[in-house]
Amino acid sequence: MSKLVSLFCGIIFGIGLVISQMINPAKVLGFLNLFGEWDPSLAFVMIGALIISSPLFHLFKNKEKPIFSSSFSISNKKEIDKELIFGSILFGAGWGLVGLCPGPAITSIALLNVSSAIFVVSMFIGFYIASKTN
Amino acid sequence: MNIINFTPISALTGGLLIGFSVFLFFILNGRMTGISGIASNFLISKNNRIDNLLFLIGLILGPLIYSYFTNQKIEISITNSLFFLIGGGVLVGLGTKISGGCTSGHGISGVGRFSLRSIIATITFMIVGILTVLINNIL
Numbered sequence: 001m002s003k004l005v006s007l008f009c010g011i012i013f014g015i016g017l018v019i020s021q022m023i024n025p026a027k028v029l030g031f032l033n034l035f036g037e038w039d040p041s042l043a044f045v046m047i048g049a050l051i052i053s054s055p056l057f058h059l060f061k062n063k064e065k066p067i068f069s070s071s072f073s074i075s076n077k078k079e080i081d082k083e084l085i086f087g088s089i090l091f092g093a094g095w096g097l098v099g100l101c102p103g104p105a106i107t108s109i110a111l112l113n114v115s116s117a118i119f120v121v122s123m124f125i126g127f128y129i130a131s132k133t134n
Numbered sequence: 135m136n137i138i139n140f141t142p143i144s145a146l147t148g149g150l151l152i153g154f155s156v157f158l159f160f161i162l163n164g165r166m167t168g169i170s171g172i173a174s175n176f177l178i179s180k181n182n183r184i185d186n187l188l189f190l191i192g193l194i195l196g197p198l199i200y201s202y203f204t205n206q207k208i209e210i211s212i213t214n215s216l217f218f219l220i221g222g223g224v225l226v227g228l229g230t231k232i233s234g235g236c237t238s239g240h241g242i243s244g245v246g247r248f249s250l251r252s253i254i255a256t257i258t259f260m261i262v263g264i265l266t267v268l269i270n271n272i273l
Contacts (some may be wrong), residue, residue, distance in 0.1 A: 005159065006188040006192065008188070009156075009162075009192065010190060010192020011192040011196050012151055012158070013193060013238075014195065014197060015196040017148065017152070018149060018197050020147070021145070025210065026212075027139070027141075029267060030138070032186075033271070035268050036136075036268075038135050041139070041141050044142050045148055046162075046241060050245065050246050051150075051153065052153030052157060053242060054152040054245075057154045057247045058247070063213060066161055066162055067142045067162045069163050071164060071267060074165075077234070078141070079251075085233075087233025088137050088228030088255040088256075088258035088259040089153075089252075090137040090225050091225065091228075091259045093263075094226035096217050096262065096267045097221065098218065101237070102237075103238050104171065106190055108210060110138070110194045111197060113212065115214065115244060116210070117224040118223065119220075120217065120223065122221075123175070123222055124174075124227060124237065125225040126179065127170075127177050127227045128178070129228060130227065130231035130232050131174065131178045
């Protein structure tokens with residue numbers, strides 16, 4: 001059942017990225033263009049996602065176990081370390097260059113766009129390099 | 135600052151769907167949604183590999199299902215040179231793996247449960263993204 005849930009959650013997430021137009025890097029770059037011609041849409045996507053998920057996380061956070069799995073697997077890391085900051089800086093730079101982050105990048109594979117495919121392959125190379133150097 | 139191309143209703147609607155997906159993944163499978171984590175763990179780790187693959191397939195099915203039912207063609211625009219596409223992709227892969235999350239993992243799942251780590255990560259990548267676009271516009 002958890003496998004079906006994973007597929008279903010991916011589909012809903014992907015449709016959300018399409019409807020919100022976050023699948024389009026031009027929209028994302030419009031948001032990051034704060035000091036130019038600014039498109040605030042991305043902020044509304046985050047607000048929409050947070051007003052649903054945040055209250056429900058807090059409502060169910062003391063639940064003993066999830067419905068289709070034996071336990072919750074949620075990071076309990078607390079420390080603000082240099083990896084967090086350094087990684088976020090690298091991510092922000094790549095995001096600002098192209099306007100793609102992992103969700104929209106993978107979702108856009110459906111459109112058979114060569115540029116996004118090149119980006120996704122490069123992103124996986126990045127994952128691999130980071131996993132080997134840790 | 136001029137505001138252009140603002141689409142608040144579709145942004146909010148899409149955001150609600152994303153939030154709903156994130157909640158379902160949490161309450162049903164016990165996991166926090168972070169696409170960089172799902173994708174990099176699919177590549178690197180044997181744990182939950184099928185689940186992670188199915189989530190990624192779901193993401194790709196999303197636009198296909200949307201187009202099938204609405205008859206709308208989805209248009210995206212990417213104008214980067216090959217060099218910047220590869221550079222940007224590698225930076226996103228490295229950065230999200232090193233910091234342990236992306237726009238979804240830190241920005242939605244982490245911020246949603248008030249994780250200070252994720253709030254700081256989100257502020258950092260937002261500021262750097264804004265600065266990168268600013269510098270790109272000047273050059």
